[in-house]
Amino acid sequence: MSYQLRRLEEALGLPLFERGNGRLRPNPAGRRLFGCCRDMGRDWTRVRDALREPAPDHAPPLRIAAVSGYGRYVLLPLFRDGPLADLPIRMRFPTADDVAREVEDGACDLGFVHVLPARSRLDCRPVGTEEIVLAAPAHSPAPALDLAALRRMRFVTYDESDYVFATWFTQVLGASPGQLDVAAHFEELEEVLDWVAAGRGLSIVPADCLARYPRRGEVAAVRKPGSPCRNTVYARLPPAGGVHPAVERTLAVVRAASAAARP
Secondary structure (H helix, E strand, O other), X not given: OHHHHHHHHHHHOOOOEEXXXXXXXXXXXXXXXXXXXXXXXXXXXXXXXXXXXXXXXXXXXXXXXXXXXXXXXHHHHHHHOOOOOOOOEEEEOOOHHHHHHHHHOOOOOEEEEOOOOOOOOOEEEEEEEEEEEEEEEOOOOOOOOOHHHHHOOEEEEEOOHHHHHHHHHHHHHOOOOOOOEEEEEEOOHHHHHHHHHOOOOEEEEEHHHHHOOOOHHHEEEEOOOOOOEEEEEEEEEXXXXXXXXXXHHHHHHHHHHHHHHOO
């Protein structure tokens, strides 16, 4: 016992006992250590008792990270009052890079992004497509779908809009516009559409976002006839093990909803 106590003092870097006449008495540091150990014993007892309790009957919430436009306007209705309304969820709307990072770190069970990563150890599955449209103020004449004309217009951008804009210009007009005249930049799409409705500029957004915009009569979707612009949406899953039991059901519902929404 004496050897073990000396090793403890060496590990802590200070004496814990007063030694004399063959007896050991705790010094002030030793008495404080005793109090800490007593608290640790109570904490350990609580941990032991919690682990011995039977597991709850219900599954833990499904933790989802999704890029904002898809998460807010496509996923949320499925969980709010759609076929997944019985599932408890925790949903966040970070950037596409952060979605992948949170799934990889185990902070989320399932992620949704609109960009195919170049390299990742995560499981990546296409789950559907979303239409991308040019958003313009409804009270003004529709802008011409001409690259030179659009370069002279002002635009409202948002976080994650670079990829969306590039996809639309490439598919619809066959070329990148280069540097655009940006009237304003926002984090979320609702503020973007407010700015468009006020005639402050054009934007390029997912059609689902525009369809659910509260003032949608004030913003018009401009499409090239016969050539809808569509972008693939991907689910990001952990590479192996620990998959939440509701993940596969969620993916099946999302795929079905995406297929039903296509014309």
